[in-house]
Amino acid sequence: MFTVALPKGRLENKVCELFSACGFDCGGVQADDRRLVSFDQGGGVRYLHVKPSDVAIYVERGAVDVGVCGKDILLEGENDVYELMDLGFGKCRMCVAAPVGFREDFTSPLRVATKFPGIAKAYYAGKSREIDIIKLNGSIELAPILGLSDVIVDLVETGTTLKQNDLEIVETVLPVSARLIANKASMKFKTADIKRLTDALGQKGETV
């Protein structure tokens, strides 16, 4: 059985649409559907609907053969997987944002609130800037408002949330989009299944 991990939430609709259009029917997304596993009867494919930040772990540990997740998750987790394709959607940017009019004080470490401590650390290490990381799990935008941090490092899609909270983008760390990843062993033992998927996704990608 060929198993695919799909991310719940933001990317879910787009991914299911794309997979279905490529002949990998993952059942679509129904609002009240709480099942975590679905099947593509004809193709013998099993789909797992998991939290996006867990997709790379499922793939790395071989619980599934391939998965779709954001580049942000891959950079943060540094998972040992093959990164086969950029699916070209779910595009957003990893950014540094600060209160409008923020002036950085270079005499003390920068306090950075983020869900992505690994990415933030690597980014500022590249600039030789000393930072104090504050790991939060949500509503990152609150941190600078309350004075908990100087800046935040977070994903920005439209910028609306930032604007509504009087924050603005200071720097772009890197662009992010959805990626198709594969387990290293699966790549050897389920080569044909994976090729069928990448070929289909590749063709579809070219026509989009």
Added chain:
Amino acid sequence: MAPTESKRNQLLTRLRNFYECLGYTRFSMRRFEEYGLYLENKSFLKSENVLTFTNPDGKLMALKPDVTLSIVKHARNERAGLERVYYQESVYSYSSVNREVTEIEQMGVEAMGDVDGYVVSEVVRLALESLRAIGLPCVLDISHMGFTAGLLDSAGLSSEQQETALKLIRRKNAHELEAYLTGQQIATKFAQRIVQMTQLAGPFDQVFPAAQKLSANKQTATALDELKALYDTLDGTAEALRLDLSMLNELDYYNGIVFQGYVQGAPRAVLSGGRYDLLMRRFGKAADGIGFAVYLDELSRTLSDRRALDADVLVLYQSGDDQKALHRAVFGLAAQDLRVITRKGEKPEELKAGKILRFENGALKEVR
């Protein structure tokens, strides 16, 4: 059903015998080395988290995170002849995810000295047979560092650019690799070749002609010749052999043939090795070297000995029973290669046994 030795021990015994039969001798070593050894060769290690302690002389010591470095360090400094060793040792690392120190048993083979084409084929065959001994469908990916190095050199990549490119090649990340090389002003002709390298994986016969088309200079041509010679030597014994030119080890240590083994059911490589002449040079040794390690920890799930029954036979007895007769009966069963458990009183609820016998009046009777 006979009580069996654990699958893991069976595998270890099989591998040891096999290595011994081909002239490899066991190499044993201390559990620790001076930390400096690992500090200088950090990128050779699988994980950078080395466990350290200070010895009474104030020297910083490390619990061995790796065996190859110790063997190479102690290898004799002669080019002629060949030193064949194998090892079965514990290595230690610190897992930052689990915040826990882990001890892993590693088995491996090293051949140091005059490493010619035959020796390469011998070690690769040993790797293949080691994988096969696990008893599951397996794949041994082979590649050649010279091919990669030659291709990257021909494109004129700086060492910093090479490092980024290698990282992306290892992940088969063609899309980012292409964008990166274009951004670095690498000529399209060379960039395309490097990008295509990520796709060169599969059965040897199919992939080799495609690799030949990418060959760019003398170094890549020599690498391909070596791969071909190896494949021809192993032909007929090596259905599990695949070519995967995106599979790479560290350029600072490895120079020739490199390989990685996978078995079905284990999510990561269970065997890894290659030719490390450059590592030998770093230790000032004139000899060349090639070897591999089997990661027994990656196999722990596939070699699981979980059994449906706690025992083949459960013997129930009462206090006051004839102790001597009971003793004889139990050891009699064990002598028939049955796993026996005795209990005084009634059968415990959670215990699962193939057969339950009650010891009554000096004899065993089956309980239904």
